[in-house]
Amino acid sequence: MTDSVPFLRLRNVSKTFVGVRALQDIDWEVKPGEIHCLVGENGCGKSTLIKTVAGVHPPTSGTIEIGGEEVLPLDPAKAKALGIQVIFQDLSLFPNLSVSENIAVDDTLQNMLMPVNKPAMRKKTRAVLERLAFDLDLDAAVSDLSVAERQIVAIARGLAAEARLIFMDEPTASLTRAEVDRLLAIVSRLKADGIAVVFVSHRLDEVVEIAERVTVMRDGRKVGTWPVGEVDQKKIANLMTGLNIDNSIVARDMSSAEPVLEVKNLTRHGEFADIDFTLRCGEVLGIVGLLGSGRTELALALFGMHRVDSGTMALEGKPLTLRSNRDAVRAGIAYVSEDRLGLGVILPQSIGDNIMLAVMKSMTNGLGLIPDKSCRKLAGDWVQRLAIKVPSADRAVQTLSGGNQQRVVLAKWLATKPKVLILDSPTVGVDIKNKQGIYEVVSDLARQGVGIILISDEVSEVFATCDRVLHMRGGRILEEEVPGRVSEHDMEERIYA
Amino acid sequence: MRDGVPSTSAQSALTRLRRRPEAWLLVVILIVGTIFSLTARDFLSLPNIIDLLETYSVQAIMAMGLFVVLVSGGIDISFAATASVAQYCAALLASQLGLPAPLVIMSGLAVGAILGCLNALLIHYVRITSIIATIAMMSVSFSLLMYFSGGKSIYTLPDWWTDRIVFWQTETESGDLVRITLPIVAMVVVTLFTWAWMIRSSAGRQLYAMGGNAEAARRIGIDIGRLQFVAYGYLGLMAAIAGMLQAHRVGESVPNAMYNTELAVLSAAVLGGASLTGGIGTVPGVLLGIVLLAILQNGLNLLGVSSYFFQIVIGITILASTSLTVISSRRGRRHRILAEAPANG
Numbered sequence: 001m002t003d004s005v006p007f008l009r010l011r012n013v014s015k016t017f018v019g020v021r022a023l024q025d026i027d028w029e030v031k032p033g034e035i036h037c038l039v040g041e042n043g044c045g046k047s048t049l050i051k052t053v054a055g056v057h058p059p060t061s062g063t064i065e066i067g068g069e070e071v072l073p074l075d076p077a078k079a080k081a082l083g084i085q086v087i088f089q090d091l092s093l094f095p096n097l098s099v100s101e102n103i104a105v106d107d108t109l110q111n112m113l114m115p116v117n118k119p120a121m122r123k124k125t126r127a128v129l130e131r132l133a134f135d136l137d138l139d140a141a142v143s144d145l146s147v148a149e150r151q152i153v154a155i156a157r158g159l160a161a162e163a164r165l166i167f168m169d170e171p172t173a174s175l176t177r178a179e180v181d182r183l184l185a186i187v188s189r190l191k192a193d194g195i196a197v198v199f200v201s202h203r204l205d206e207v208v209e210i211a212e213r214v215t216v217m218r219d220g221r222k223v224g225t226w227p228v229g230e231v232d233q234k235k236i237a238n239l240m241t242g243l244n245i246d247n248s249i250v251a252r253d254m255s256s257a258e259p260v261l262e263v264k265n266l267t268r269h270g271e272f273a274d275i276d277f278t279l280r281c282g283e284v285l286g287i288v289g290l291l292g293s294g295r296t297e298l299a300l301a302l303f304g305m306h307r308v309d310s311g312t313m314a315l316e317g318k319p320l321t322l323r324s325n326r327d328a329v330r331a332g333i334a335y336v337s338e339d340r341l342g343l344g345v346i347l348p349q350s351i352g353d354n355i356m357l358a359v360m361k362s363m364t365n366g367l368g369l370i371p372d373k374s375c376r377k378l379a380g381d382w383v384q385r386l387a388i389k390v391p392s393a394d395r396a397v398q399t400l401s402g403g404n405q406q407r408v409v410l411a412k413w414l415a416t417k418p419k420v421l422i423l424d425s426p427t428v429g430v431d432i433k434n435k436q437g438i439y440e441v442v443s444d445l446a447r448q449g450v451g452i453i454l455i456s457d458e459v460s461e462v463f464a465t466c467d468r469v470l471h472m473r474g475g476r477i478l479e480e481e482v483p484g485r486v487s488e489h490d491m492e493e494r495i496y497a
Numbered sequence: 498m499r500d501g502v503p504s505t506s507a508q509s510a511l512t513r514l515r516r517r518p519e520a521w522l523l524v525v526i527l528i529v530g531t532i533f534s535l536t537a538r539d540f541l542s543l544p545n546i547i548d549l550l551e552t553y554s555v556q557a558i559m560a561m562g563l564f565v566v567l568v569s570g571g572i573d574i575s576f577a578a579t580a581s582v583a584q585y586c587a588a589l590l591a592s593q594l595g596l597p598a599p600l601v602i603m604s605g606l607a608v609g610a611i612l613g614c615l616n617a618l619l620i621h622y623v624r625i626t627s628i629i630a631t632i633a634m635m636s637v638s639f640s641l642l643m644y645f646s647g648g649k650s651i652y653t654l655p656d657w658w659t660d661r662i663v664f665w666q667t668e669t670e671s672g673d674l675v676r677i678t679l680p681i682v683a684m685v686v687v688t689l690f691t692w693a694w695m696i697r698s699s700a701g702r703q704l705y706a707m708g709g710n711a712e713a714a715r716r717i718g719i720d721i722g723r724l725q726f727v728a729y730g731y732l733g734l735m736a737a738i739a740g741m742l743q744a745h746r747v748g749e750s751v752p753n754a755m756y757n758t759e760l761a762v763l764s765a766a767v768l769g770g771a772s773l774t775g776g777i778g779t780v781p782g783v784l785l786g787i788v789l790l791a792i793l794q795n796g797l798n799l800l801g802v803s804s805y806f807f808q809i810v811i812g813i814t815i816l817a818s819t820s821l822t823v824i825s826s827r828r829g830r831r832h833r834i835l836a837e838a839p840a841n842g
Contacts, residue, residue, distance in 0.1 A: 077718045092713035094706045096776035101702065105717060108702035115697045 005068050007032045007165055007196055008053065008084075013062030015048055022048040024220045026062070030165060033194040035187060035210055037201060037228075040217035041240055046200050049217070050167050054086045055079035067164075083164030087171065091154045095143035099136050100125040103156045128156045131193070132186050147291070148179040155186060165196045172201060176290055177496040184210050216240055250443065251467045251483040254283040259317070260451040261333075261420050263302070266311035271297040272475040275311065279420065279451040284442060286462030287455045288495055289472035295455045298472070299424050302453070303335035304328035315419065329358060334413035335422045336406075345409055347398035351390060352379030354397055355411045382411035386441055403434025410441060421445065424455045439465050459492045471495055518770030519782040526789050533796035540799055544673040547681070551746070553791045554684035555739045555755075557784065560762045561691040562735025564783045567766055568695065569728040570708035570775025571627035573616060575635035576736040577759040581752055582642050583609040583733075584740030588651040588750035591658060598657045606737045612638060613733020617725040635759075642752050651750040658741075659748040680742050687735065692780035700727055708775030764815050765790050789814070 006029035015023040023045050030036050040046050051057045053064065055074035064071055066082045093102050101108070104121035122138055129136060134152050136145075142153060151171060158166045172180045187197050187210065199211065214231060216223040216239040223239050231239075257280035266275040272294040279285050289295040300306045302313070304322030313320040315331055322328050328335070345354050356363065356375055363370050363378070379393035386407040390400065397408055406426060413421065423442070427435045442465060446452055456462050462469050463483045471478045471494060481491055534541040559576055566573045587605030590596045596604075612634070619630040662679040669675060695701035707714040707724055715721055744750045769786030771778030790811065797807050 076716065080718065086716075088716070090713075092710065092716050094709035094713060094776070096709035097702075097705060101706075105706065108699045108706070109718060110699050114699050116699055116702050118697075 005032075006030060006065075007034075007067060009065040009068075010053070011063045011065070013049075013052060013059045013064065015045075015052055015057055016060045021220050023052065023059070026222050028215060028222060028225070030196050030198060032164070032196055033191050034196045035191055035212050036196065036198045037211035037214045038198055038217065039201065039214060039236060039240060044217045044240070045220040046217055047169070048220075050086055050169065050198075050200065053079065054084055054167070080161060083162060084167075085158035085161060085163035085165070086167040087151075087154045087158060087169065089169040091150055093142050093150055093153060093157075096141065098139050098141060099145070099153055100138040102142055102153050103128060103160050105157060106161050124160055125156070128159045131159060132156060132189065134186070148175055148182070151175070151183060152186070155190075159190075159195075163195060165198065166190065167198045167200065169200045171199065180496070250465060254280045254467050257281045257283060260315065261302075262314040262317075264312045266298070266301065266308050266313065268297065268301055268306060268308050270475075271306075272301070272472075275477055277470060277477070277480075279453060281451055282446050282449045283468070284446050284452045284454055284466045286466030286469035287453060287472055288457065288459060288462050288469055288491075290457055290495070293472045294475035295457075295472050296424055297475075299335060299422050299453070299455055302328075302420075302422055303333055305335075329416060332417070332419035333422065334358075334416055334418035334420070335424070336409050336413055336426055337424055345397045345405055345412075348396050350379075350394045350396055351383065351388065351400075351408050352376065352393040354408050355379050355382050355393075355415055358412050359415045378415060382415065386411050386414075387437065403437065406434075406438060407441070410438070414445070418450060420451045420453065422453045422455070425457065426454070427456075427458075427461060435461075459488060459495055463488045463491060517782075519779060519785055522769060522782065522785045522789060526785060526792060529789070529792055529796065533792065533799070537796055537799035540796055542673075543669055543675050545795070545799075547675050547677070549791050549795050550684070551678055551680050553787055554680035555743045555746070556758060556762050556765070556790075557684045557787045558687050558735050558739040558742065559732075559758070560765050560783050560787055561687050561780065562732035562739075563762055563766050564769075564771055564778055564780065565691065565695065565704065566627075566728045566732050567771040567773065568708045568776060568778050569704045569724060570711055571620065571725070571728065572763075572773065573613075573631045573729060573732055574628065574759055574763075575612070575616060575631040575638065576732050577755045577757070577762070578635040578639035578642070579609055579612040579733050580736040580740030580743070581755050582612060582638050582740075583737035584744050584750050584755070585642055585646060585651070585752055587737075587741055588654060588744060591655050592651050592653045595655070598655075601658075602741065605741050606734055609733040609735075609737025609740070610730050611733070613729040613731070613736070614726050616733070617729035620729070621722045621725040639753075639756065646752045648752055650752065652748075654744060654749060658745055680746055683738065683742055687738065688780060688784060695780065700724070704728060705776055708772075708777070710776075761790060761811070762787075764811055768815060 008028075008030040010026050010028045013023060013026040013028075014021065026045075026049065028049075038046055038049070048057060052059050053074075055076045055078055058073060064074060066084070071078070071082060094105070097105075100118075100122050103125040107121050107124070108116050125138055129152075132152065132155065134156075136149060136152065142150060145153065155166070155168075171183060175183065190197055211228050213225055213227055214236065215225040216236060218240060259278045260281045261279040263275055263277050263279075267273045275298060277285070287295050287298070297306065301308050301322075304325040304327050307323070313322070315333075320331060322331070325335070346357075352375055355378060356370070359378070360370065363374055365371055376393065382388070383390060383393050388400070388404050388407045388411070390404065397405055400408065410426075426438055426442075442452060442454065454462060454466055466483060469481045469483060469491070471481065471491075473495075479494070481494075483491070530541075539545050559580065563573060563576060583605045586608045587601050590604055591598075591601045616627075616631055616634055619625045619634070620627045623630075625633075661676075664677045664679070664682055666674060666676040695704065703714070703719050703724055704727070707719060707721060711721065740755065743755055747754070765786035766778070766783050767773065767786070768789055769778065769782035769784065771783055771786075793810055793814070794804075794807050797810065798804075
């Protein structure tokens with residue numbers, strides 16, 4: 001395969017968005033039937049690269065060849081016709097349509113007046129699913145499928161459109177180990193058919209496991225491409241960040257500290273059951289589980305957003321009943337949500353206004369107004385304490401980077417001086433350098449005696465920051481682990497298994 | 498994953514049916530119909546039913562157009578105003594200029610389609626949210642109509658317009674005349690066409706796709722702009738047909754006769770399971786929605802209940818049916834995690 005003509009070849013491709021160089025002089029090739037991995041931190045240009053090849057963004061300069069022929073200018077329809085398919089992270093499926101209509105969707109794209117040939121669509125769908133050796137109800141609505149099944153539908157759609165090269169953006173983010181294995185089996189089938197697959201992934205172990213070659217990107221440039229045998233996870237991580245990331249373990253034995261939050265037999269029908277744990281002052285307790293394990297549902301219940309059906313909670317020894325999140329805030333529980341942009345911050349408003357949000361009541365003066373001066377002071381304090389990089393606290397939050405936005409959310413809740421801080425996936429969409437910064441804030445807070453619950457699906461994250469880790473699956477806590485007593489690898493095996 | 502769970506196709510067909518809003522609507526209609534037929538003597542008589550059909554044909558035709566827009570993921574409040582404008586323009590051409598029938602009808606349809614496309618233009622190119630754009634358009638076109646017409650009705654419609662066209666008639670035993678007239682036939686044709694078009698044609702499937710996930714539709718190369726024009730243009734066309742039929746039924750063109758019907762039509766579509774967020778809904782559902790509204794209004798009329806009470810009942814029915822949908826989907830979501838657990842572990 002090494003001496004064959006590359007299916008895709010980029011030469012000197014650059015892309016500039018209003019002054020920002022998103023891609024710089026990229027030379028890159030993908031061979032026919034190759035499994036290739038594209039890795040890099042958030043904002044390194046991976047997505048821009050995919051979109052350029054898919055014809056969404058025309059490159060500012062450089063050339064793109066497919067099958068040895070120059071193809072620019074490229075648009076999405078032309079890229080598709082040339083066999084380029086992108087499976088976006090959101091899968092881009094139509095939840096309201098059936099499996100068969102999703103897979104054979106191209107059949108509905110012809111002349112608008114033409115009748116749709118449903119039997120032909122079903123036949124096509126069946127043939128494609130057969131090629132994948134996968135069985136699905138053709139008439140089921142996609143909204144009724146599991147995430148893994150939806151992924152299959154997205155891949156099948158690419159196949160039905162006669163893909164020669166399929167990009168998969170973070171395909172494994174919400175899959176269990178068994179589902180990932182099945183996906184990988186399907187990918188090797190594609191390879192056997194001569195279809196190249198480019199994975200864009202942040203779980204480095206998978207990268208090493210299935211790919212033939214790895215391309216690392218950083219800051220809009222290609223760092224290099226290596227055969228998988230020549231790089232290991234650690235080297236890839238270092239290449240991605242340009243730093244030497246130290247994932248040393250910080251776990252401490254906190255069993256003698258005062259308990260701050262005690263949870264017994266907490267159950268909410270259908271979401272989680274029999275949750276028991278004790279969080280101590282100054283402890284960082286990790287809760288790991290895959291998407292859909294009930295971890296977020298539990299967090300919402302601990303924060304009073306969802307009522308529990310049975311079980312008890314106690315805060316500093318006193319029984320705690322939460323009727324709403326207002327009760328939780330009053331009791332001293334803060335929650336930084338997974339959906340930072342949707343629930344955590346109000347984007348168009350200033351940093352100061354956002355930070356003030358949760359403590360507005362305590363800041364009002366006798367007239368029921370909020371003095372501008374104390375508002376500025378509060379914002380200024382937090383901008384400084386969390387090292388939020390901004391020229392002024394008057395800037396709208398939407399002008400900040402992901403990492404800095406996350407710090408604003410943290411500041412908002414820290415201003416309430418919480419006893420318990422629940423962080424749900426605090427580093428999603430934050431690059432490695434900024435992640436490190438957020439971890440430092442977390443351990444700082446823990447040192448000040450705040451009990452912290454860190455919810456995550458990244459084992460490496462909880463392994464490096466938590467004192468204890470609870471493993472959640474199917475709405476239950478399966479086991480408790482202490483980083484260091486088990487290795488990171490073992491913990492990953494258990495969680496993704 | 499669910500492969501391990503055995504599910505016979507019959508079982509899944511039944512669950513699917515139970516989850517359809519149409520099925521529930523049908524049950525409600527049967528219950529309400531039974532109550533009325535027991536309490537109001539004339540309710541189930543053939544003349545009353547045919548009369549109901551004719552009365553609601555105009556709204557049903559507009560509902561078909563609105564349904565298409567709802568599926569595409571948009572909303573339109575202006576169609577009743579569009580219907581009035583198209584009707585009045587056609588009436589002017591017919592009564593003042595004495596144009597022949599085909600020309601008048603074509604002009605009326607053209608006015609409707611143009612107003613619909615204007616909505617699409619505002620929504621797609623100017624990027625105004627559909628509800629805002631169409632509220633503004635409703636205001637503008639209806640006010641222009643009232644301004645230029647001075648609110649005056651046109652009573653001198655030509656005979657070809659106002660003469661009843663009867664396709665079939667019969668006399669019941671009690672001596673009542675039962676006639677299948679043009680509005681009923683038009684409603685049936687429009688309904689069947691919309692149904693086939695939305696289910697079978699590429700355009701229809703693309704509209705469903707766009708309503709389900711507009712971004713994904715754009716990514717696979719569906720021409721969103723053109724579909725907006727198709728959807729709003731179709732509604733404009735339907736509004737024009739409805740408007741001209743309404744004048745045909747009452748024998749005159751009254752500028753504000755159709756004003757305020759938009760909410761009843763929208764209610765029917767929503768009752769019938771058309772989702773306001775797009776992508777979901779069926780023609781039979783919308784039709785059943787209209788039927789329920791018709792039955793409620795007619796039945797309450799026959800019982801001599803005030804028409805305000807009818808409005809209250811409609812409001813409560815909509816609240817009840819939409820909250821039922823939300824609550825049942827929420828429960829479904831909540832039960833997933835633990836239910837899937839054994840298969841996962």
